[in-house]
Amino acid sequence: MPLSEQEIVRREKLHKLRDMGIDPYPAAQYHVTTSTAAIKSHFEEGKKVVIAGRLMSRRIQGKASFAELQDGKGKIQVYFNRDEICTGDDKTLYNEVYKKLLDIGDFIGIEGELFTTNVGEQTIMVKNFVLLSKALKPLPLPKTDADGNTYDEFNDPEMRYRQRYADLVVNPSVKDVFVKRTKLFNAMRSFFNEREYFEVETPILQPIPGGAAAKPFVTHHNSLDIPLYMRIANELYLKRLIVGGFDGVYEFSKNFRNEGMDRTHNPEFTAMEIYVSYKDYNWMMEFTENLLEHCAVAVNGGTKSTFGQHEIEWKAPYPRVTMTDAIKQFTGFDITGKTEAELYDFAKSIDIEVDQSMGKGKLIDEIFGEKCEGNFIQPTFITDYPKEMSPLCKTHRENPELTERFELMVCGKEIANAYSELNDPIDQRERFEAQAALADRGDDEAMFIDQDFLRALEYGMPPTSGLGIGMDRLIMFLTNNPSIQEVLFFPQMRPEKKAGVELNEDEKIVFERLKKHQKADLNHLKEESGLSNKKWDKAVKGLTNKKVAKVSKTDDGLFIELSS
């Protein structure tokens, strides 16, 4: 990639600094005494401070200059005055180093004193400064006016995601989202740890990808010579630990699914799963609403959050609605005791796409997804799902067609999923076998039979309730971001094309000819190459752009020669 004008200028400055004996990348620790945030919250006129950060803007007015310094906590104005910095006759540090050789984006360390300017801005009067790291690429530089309007915002999503480091430097609100993300994780951890549930780690590389219905990423282990799968879920491993005697285990699990990407799906995403023994899904509902209330307060300072047009109230308790009642409420249709044919006809009558392969459970799920799901804006537990959709969930204690399962809906989307876990090993084996039958019919997302997991269940698993929460979706709701990419530091992107310095075919032809001659008359070489006007023109422009050849004009005509 050829360097831009501004990048070349910055490299020249780098050399000048070195020539002056200034190391643009010094090794030594820089001892700061404070931060921008601390200065602002405990502002004291005349206080001496040492601070470091990135130079973010400059307003040079001859012998004085205002600039902004940004550190991890925020920004503060700094005042560079020639005679404050250069107390002797040598004014080089201000005139040359500060004015000419520093750039926006450079890291500097500052020693100075606090004061307030005539217009009332809290500022650091610089007494001395050092360069800590030179930036060779100009930052995309938004400007903000007195009313807080931003101009020239760095807002192209593609560039922001590909260069998140630059995005984080120039867009403070981006950083806030990730601060909140970490607060959410910390809040959950402390909630669980207070209750003495145990944080664990389970395999990411799994010989059998279990615990969910999804396409896995496959890889290969060389010395074992076996395929391994990136986990699509960690559920079956956490249950093994319950078998092993832990009363409560949880894990923040990076999961991987080899499926489509869109605004709400990234190939790798984070789920939190927790399993607690001797509990059922009723207990888990209460636990979940208390957890989320706790998290909402920890992240946003209150139980309310805004998402698009909606204000979400996270305060517990949340309504419980059975799937049957939800469908009754939004379609007027009672699914209780209906046959598959009746469900099929009803679904068809309300314009839901159906086909003959769909069983009762799938039909009910379609009706719910199409007509009900989107209506639950405030956190609502939807309970008692049809059995065939939930092969790891215990059969409902009162209705054998249903399971003891709930999902938590917020803004029409699922953010949590929980069961009274199936712990009957024989029932579990039959459910897996039903899945295997689906796989034989071509369902590439049906679950594999995990014999080792069944063996674990045969040793006995206590009654247990488990909960999974989509952490990325939850933080989207808590930070008002409709796109998952905004809550992941580095969302998956198609790789950028390599900027090729290689020559194309036409350029190679010209290059080969030119190597024989070293220097040639432009028109002669053109004829020799046999290229059309347009192709010739492109090829020569390509070669000169890539600094392979250069064209010179003399009294004798136009010549082309290889660059040295």
Place this chain on the structure above:
RNA sequence: GACUUGGUAGCUCAGCUGGUAGAGCAUCACACUUUUAAUGUGAGGGUCCUGGGUUCGAACCCCAGCCAAGUCACCA
């Protein structure tokens, strides 16, 4: 996977009916010792996403492709 929109200077964007590539900020030079989207004067900076085609001539029109965003479909 389908459709829609977009890709032009470091950044944000204009670019008319096809006729020498534009602005603001940023950069460089000069001036300016409490400014704040600092200001004034001047200058430089381009693979107009890529490859073909039409044309005397393409950023612009046509074809193919790449990348992204959005909508839908699929999928938890």
